[in-house]
Amino acid sequence: MDRYTYNCNYCGVQYTPRRRRIQKYCSNSCRVNAFNQKKKIKQLSPKFENPKMQTAKDKMSWSGIGNAAVGTLATNMATSLFTKEENKPATKGDIQKLLTGSAQKLILIKNLSPQFDGSRAYFDTQQQILIYK
């Protein structure tokens, strides 16, 4: 009896393969599930180059997605997975920072609540004062 065991590529369970080197999954259902999952991932995100690199946990969340917004969502997820924090798309705040220029930087002070007219507190880094805008 061959005592060498494989780990199922789908559910991770250890099993003794009936077909050495060919078999990747413990059972037919795992093989089919894995196939369907790969197909799904490809459909969701064609740019996703190597689904095998994903952890089992990732796979779970992929299969859990099932609504119409899926395309965008999946792309966003894939993007944020591989995008470093500093390379993420600029937020409104980031753009505002850029627009105010390098000479004068305004930093939104988050723990001061807005004024009655809706203006927020900012710290002016050049003059080192607090202003409302």
Ligand SMILES: [Zn+2]
């Ligand atoms: Zn399995």
